[in-house]
Amino acid sequence: SQQGEEDPQALSIQEGENATMNCSYKTSINNLQWYRQNSGRGLVHLILIRSNEREKHSGRLRVTLDTSKKSSSLLITASRAADTASYFCPSFNAGNNRKLIWGLGTSLAVNP
Amino acid sequence: DADVTQTPRNRITKTGKRIMLECSQTKGHDRMYWYRQDPGLGLRLIYYSFDVKDINKGEISDGYSVSRQAQAKFSLSLESAIPNQTALYFCATSDLDSGSTDTQYFGPGTRLTVL
Numbered sequence: 001s002q003q004g005e006e007d008p009q010a011l012s013i014q015e016g017e018n019a020t021m022n023c024s025y026k027t028s029i030n031n032l033q034w035y036r037q038n039s040g041r042g043l044v045h046l047i048l049i050r051s052n053e054r055e056k057h058s059g060r061l062r063v064t065l066d067t068s069k070k071s072s073s074l075l076i077t078a079s080r081a082a083d084t085a086s087y088f089c090p091s092f093n094a095g096n097n098r099k100l101i102w103g104l105g106t107s108l109a110v111n112p
Numbered sequence: 113d114a115d116v117t118q119t120p121r122n123r124i125t126k127t128g129k130r131i132m133l134e135c136s137q138t139k140g141h142d143r144m145y146w147y148r149q150d151p152g153l154g155l156r157l158i159y160y161s162f163d164v165k166d167i168n169k170g171e172i173s174d175g176y177s178v179s180r181q182a183q184a185k186f187s188l189s190l191e192s193a194i195p196n197q198t199a200l201y202f203c204a205t206s207d208l209d210s211g212s213t214d215t216q217y218f219g220p221g222t223r224l225t226v227l
Contacts, residue, residue: 031213042218043155044115044204046148088155092214099145100214106152 006089008104014111019076020093021106023089024069030094032065032072037086037105046087079110115139118219126227131190133222135203143206144186146170146178148199155202161186163181164206182204193226200224 007022025032031050035043049056049065051074056063062075076083086107090100116137125131135144136187146158157170159178168180175197177189190197209215 033213033215034217040200040221040223043204043216045215045217048213051201056124084139094214099157099160100216102147102155102157104152 005103006087008106009104010041010107011108012109012111013079015079015081017079018080019108019110020081020089021074021108022087023072023074023103024094025072025089025091025101026070027091027093029067029091032089032091033040033086033100034061034074036071037088039085043088079108081110081112084108084110116205116217116219118201118222121220122223124225125193127194129193130185131193131224132206133188133190133201133203133224135186135188136217137184137203137205137217137219139205139207139217141205141207141212142183142184143153143214144180145204145206146176146186146188147202147204148172148197149202149221150199158188158201170227190224190226193224195226197206198224198226 004025033048034046037043045060047063049063060077065072086105090102094111119134140164141204147155151200156172158176161167164180180188201222204216206216208213
């Protein structure tokens, strides 16, 4: 089964609204990352949060991490049509497998 | 990301043909990966290489092989293509820095169709 599980699988909002996506993982991690994929394109790294961090900001992005619940959330504020994409939250454990573990992603549609 | 290039970008082939997908990177990273993406199945790791002499199977390596010709080049071969290998293929690179982040940088993808 997937280590990273994004929720919801699909989200549709209006331009200007905030979008919140959640992510859960199963084992201990060194960090958790969020990536964006525009339709049919390569994935782009957005933000990384380390296991000893609880919240991180980058522009309109806010990421939280709760290691006790093994979960993370990504908030995109004041969404734009250009934010329409799939979002993934792979986690990384340097000890066990030394590579990112990917989930199925959340598909976000921002309607103009 | 122009630092990671994949060729070809699109390929249509027939069942039984041998196909090679190529990946080159100018980021100077040691780690390289091949993934496939299918609708509803997310990204699945085919093979990965932590340096030129280190090649590892991923979760779906059957029917595929790889070659790490140099630090900058990592090619994926389908020895005898079959229709269920129709997918979007991505190459990625990373550099396990002292912060142990393994942030990955992706190529634009190769869309492969096997008839």
